[in-house]
Amino acid sequence: MSTLAWTESLVLNQPKLDDTHQEFVELLNAFGAALDAGADALPAYHELLAHTEAHFAMEEDWMARCGFEPQNCHASQHAMVLRVMREALRYATELNDREPLSILRTELAQWFPQHAEMMDAALVFTMEQRGFDPVTGECREAAEAGSTSCGSSSCGH
Numbered sequence: 001m002s003t004l005a006w007t008e009s010l011v012l013n014q015p016k017l018d019d020t021h022q023e024f025v026e027l028l029n030a031f032g033a034a035l036d037a038g039a040d041a042l043p044a045y046h047e048l049l050a051h052t053e054a055h056f057a058m059e060e061d062w063m064a065r066c067g068f069e070p071q072n073c074h075a076s077q078h079a080m081v082l083r084v085m086r087e088a089l090r091y092a093t094e095l096n097d098r099e100p101l102s103i104l105r106t107e108l109a110q111w112f113p114q115h116a117e118m119m120d121a122a123l124v125f126t127m128e129q130r131g132f133d134p135v136t137g138e139c140r141e142a143a144e145a146g147s148t149s150c151g152s153s154s155c156g157h
C-alpha cells in the first residue's frame with residue numbers, strides 16, 4: 001500500500017509546482033516502500049530530503065520574487081519540516097535509531113495534503129494575482145514592500 005495517494009485535490013494548476021509535488025509523493029512512497037520491505041530506507045530518505053530542500057527553496061524563491069518577506073509563515077513551516085527531517089536523519093545515522101524515520105513517514109503523509117491545499121494553493125493564488133511567471137521569474141505587479149502575509153486564509157498574519 002502506498003504511503004500517500006496522488007489525488008485531484010492535490011492539483012494546484014501550476015505545472016511546475018504540480019510536477020514537483022507529484023515527485024514528492026513518489027519519493028515519499030518509495031521511502032515508505034523501502035521501510036515496508038525492511039530494506040535500508042536511508043538512500044530513499046536522502047533522496048526525499050534533497051528533493052524537499054529544492055522544492056521548498058523553489059517556492060521560497062517565488063515568494064521572494066512576489067515580494068514576501070523571508071520570515072513569512074509559509075517559509076517558517078518549510079523550515080520546521082526540514083528541521084524535523086534532518087533531525088530524524090541524525091537519529092538514524094548517529095544513534096542508529098530508525099524509529100523517527102518511520103514516524104516521519106506517517107507525519108509527512110498527513111502534513112503534505114494540508115500544506116499543499118492551504119499554503120501552496122495560497123501561494124499559487126498570490127502568484128496569479130500579481131502576474132508572476134515562474135518560467136521567466138518576472139512579476140507584473142511588484143508586491144507592496146514589507147508584505148509578510150503567506151496569503152493563506154488560515155493564517156492571521
Ligand SMILES: [Fe+2]
Binds near residue numbers: 021055059116120
Ligand atoms: Fe509545496
Ligand SMILES: [Fe+2]
Binds near residue numbers: 059074078119120
Ligand atoms: Fe510550501
